[in-house]
Amino acid sequence: MAELDRHEGDDPNGSVYRVAGALTIMRAATTQREIDSLPDPLTIDLSDINRMDTVGAWIVYRTVRDRGAKVIGASRDEVSLLKQVKEFDVPTRVVPEEESGGFTRGLRELGEWVAEIGTTLVGLLGFFGSTLIGFANVIRRPRRFRLNAVVQRFDVVGVRALGIIALMSFLIGVVIAQQGSVQLAQFGAEVYTINLIGRITIRELGTLMTAIMVAGRSGSAFAAQIGTMKITEEIDAMRTIGVSPVEALVIPRIISAVVMMPLLAFWSMLLALIGGGVFVWLSLGIPPLTYIQRLQEVIPITDLWVGLIKAPVFGFIIALAGCFQGMLVEGNSEEVGSRTTTAVVQSIFLVIVLDAVFAVFFSFIGWV
Amino acid sequence: MTTVPKELDPTFVAPGCHPIITVRGLDNAFGEQVIHKDLNLTVCRGEILGVVGGSGTGKSVLLRSIIGLQTPQAGEIEVLGENMVGRSEDEAKNIRRRWGILFQNGALFSTLTVAENVEVPIREYFPYLHPPLLDEIASYKIAMGGLPPDAGPKYPSELSGGMVKRAGLARALALDPELLFLDEPTAGLDPIAAAAFDDLIKSLQERLDLTVFLITHDLDTLHAICDRIAVLADQHVIAVGTIPQLLALDHPWIQEYFNGPRGRAAAASWKEGAEA
16 A cells, blocks of 8 residues: 655645645545644645545545645646546535424424324225225126135145144143143142133134234235335236236235135144143143043133134234235335334234224123 | 457457456356356456347356356456455455446445445445545535436435436445446436436546446447447357457357447447547
8 A cells, every 4th residue: 555644844834735655545534634633724735646536636625625725736637637526516415304403393203103193094994995896896707816826825824834833833732731730730720721721722822823923924925025016116017907906916815814814723723732732641641532522521612613703804904914014115125124014013913902802792792 | 150350359468458357268057057158358457348248148147257246167257456256255345445336227225315325335445534524525426427416315216217327326436446347327218318328437437547347238338438349149258349340250140239220320320420
């Protein structure tokens, strides 16, 4: 690297900054600091430099511009470079202008937040409506129903989720059995562990945990897929060709989630029961046959209906939120990420709210 | 087989040429599909080299091999006097600082403004620059790329296609590169914008003493600014030379390319422009 030698002379006319070697971006920070430390009026002597790049030229130029410094000893090339730099001196903002003012800004952000929630809710309602219209169109003209797309979604949403949901449910069954038996042992009522496992997994947890898994696996994928298609203008292309994006993208996804959720939920209940059964067999010594008999006695069939009725509704909400957030994507790739996150958060939140509503409803109609 | 005179052979280094990129015996293949077989190319310092070839002949793969985004099956690649094949990331960094690349679609970072995009390479290599100086350098590069000052705080999604290319060029120029790679810089631009972009590249090349490696399909660009043209066909560079030199060859693709209706129109308009 060429060295940079500086010289500050106490000229009667002020200070002189003399550089030798290369005046380039490599030494830009140092050069700027050294120039800043010298008093006015300043003269910059370039006679000893052998290389100057645009950044070096820019530093010299801005010193001339801001402090009226004089440049001496510049070669022809350096003079032309300095001229070029001057030609391109057009100040630009780096980031968009931001409003200042603490209180009004806070108020404005609050207002924007409220407005955004409002428009999101209205938008979701509108999206729900256009989905229903899409369904109506497909029912009226069944030839427009995309069977292949739906079957493909079945595979992605349902079949490929079997493994992870099985593992998760089995472990949850084991955990409920273990925790339950510890507590119930205090009353000498270990045998009621079976009631606990059976009722909680079939009525609540099987469906709820499956819904959360599907929201994380498929709801996010829906949002990201549709969002990316939005950015690459595939959705616009579809519309101009005359293909309705709701019919082609949203309806297959909603159908697949609605159909797959009860199946996955049932699968999850089964695996949770097996997990709990394995634990009570190994730990409490209750043999599998007794376990199954006992389950038959203590679980009312209405519990299964409660679990299975909720599942398609949750599936619908998850797919709707995912597709809706995907359709809202505009602009850049960061938006795909944030919309995907919102889709998952929104769908899990809505699932839990609806679960509470269902709980109240079912106890009201006497399915306790 | 077309016979290529010695001075058009891609391995030939003319007297007075200081090679800045040397590619020898490059082989590239994706699975069964062979893209390049024994490809040679030399780029001299200070020239604008145009690379042409039909779709799918591996122009972009050649670019990716040279800049180290693609590891070739075999061959040697030397850029700025350094061997590029099998280098560690750290060693490659020093060479990367000395070149700028404009990707076909701009490849601007979509979450940063244009000015911040230009600052990215500067911040990466020179983190100690003061923000005011950095911002001034960014606006200077933006002006140099031919963008209006109000483009600086805009996000890439708010720019037109031509402005995205100019912003990409400004970012490529951020570190005063010696070598500039351009992948189809005028593709997707209207003829006026494309001509302006050609002028911009030519003037920057003269002012900043750049070497330009230019992949293009644009016949006007080839006529207007390229010193030499490398023709990629049959999995290797068949010849490198000026348009009249290439026209003297009887290779069918070259003849069709430069003597087809579009090639003749571009040549005629270029001749007219030169005479006027």
